[in-house]
Amino acid sequence: MDMDFLSVIDAKKDEIIKLADTVWENPETAFKEYKSSAAIISYLKENGFSVEKNIGGLPTAFIASYGSGHPEIGFIAEFDAISDLSQVALIAEPKRDPERQHGHACGHHIYCGNAVAAALAVQAYLKKSGKPGTIKVLGCPGEEGGSGKAYMARTGVFRSLDAAMGGHPESMWAVRTRPSLACCNILYRFDGRPSHAGATPHLGRSALDAVELMNVAVNFLREHMPMDNRVHYAIIDAGGNAPNVVQPHAEVMYMMRAKDNTDLNALCKRVHKCAEGAALATETTFSSEFHAASSNLITIPTLQKNLYKAMASIPLPVPDEEDLAFGQAIADSIVDRKPGLPIYATELLPLPDVISPHFGSTDTGDVSWNCPTVQMHVGCWVPGTPGHSWQIVSQGKCNFARKAMIYAGKAFAIAAVQLFENPELLAQAKKEHLEKTGGIYEPAMPADVMPHL
Ligand SMILES: [Zn+2]
Ligand SMILES: [Zn+2]
Known part of the structure; x- marks a missing residue:
């Protein structure tokens, strides 16, 4: 495959990192992500996307689109922060950031950064190929305890998508295969x-x-x-x-x-x-x-294989000496860190033969009931880093996390282009989706429940 379209990510790398930094620097909690949402919207508009705001009664939710017709592929962008988890960046000890009350302790600034990067590359592909199709950035607020996507799903915004993809920052490189509750x-x-x-x-x-x-x-x-x-x-x-x-x-x-x-x-x-x-x-x-x-997550093996192939087709980010020094300091700060873990994950985990159960939940479940959906575990953090911790806020601006975000954007773009080029993959994904859902979406959220803004 001609991978020319990836060059736009290299060209705009500094802008994408700056956008993620802006979100990190304005940590806003569920449904109050006004500055973060505005920053992402304005950047996408500058790049030729049209934007629909205020989806499902959520003032910070948006859908940014480029192109027309099908296939229609969406990249999920989360951008909410964790309440009261303020932390200074790039240090290996807990220290509140006097300028911020909250913090990006789930790394959602990386989540929206990789979505924007991917969308720009697929836009370049659509422009160059002249093929019909639409690329969307799904601006999804209030993941942390807000079930934002479930309110958005009610309006039917995810229904028209042929596929949706999202990349959550983690400490391993893999395609998510486990469903959620x-x-x-x-x-x-x-x-x-x-x-x-x-x-x-x-x-x-x-x-x-x-x-x-x-x-x-x-x-x-x-x-x-x-x-x-x-x-x-x-x-x-x-x-x-x-x-x-x-x-x-x-x-x-x-x-x-x-x-x-x-x-x-x-x-x-x-x-x-x-x-x-x-x-x-x-x-x-x-x-x-x-x-x-939030509804349970519907998993689609065809999209998992497609994303895995895309991830395996480009090299994972390699930590340099500076990355390793900071990573080691963070590793040393983690209480009871399992011995033998690497400083950073540098291997792509294969798709498992047997899917192990998972007892967490995500509002991406409500996207997955409406269209075939797949997620990537983006290997940003030092393995062993606890979720929702000060260490994640601190690592949010480190160089390795940025490299990981850029890599994820590229891998998503390749995965999307593979779907544009091979319509039979989308047909198969749709078939699997129909088999698992029966084509009926009965949300876990009763229809009369309104978002707690
Ligand atoms: Zn979280
Ligand atoms: Zn999260």
């Missing part, structure tokens, strides 16, 4: 009656008792759940800090996960019964509020 967050609020806990306890009805009973009931439920169900909770209002007052209000945030949206729905009903039982026993009342939900 459907998940949702539901807030339970209990209301009771306050009273003097010593003098008139019989007049009080404790909302905190209700939360505790609900949690006990759920903990007994665990033994009787399917193996791949997960339930987590956080008490976010314990009813005040006075032990001598019967707590009149209390709130607990529940998070449920299951193999697919149907199983998730069944699990949620059982957890709801635990709340009902707790309210009955404590003579309190309760309400529940749905906060966010």
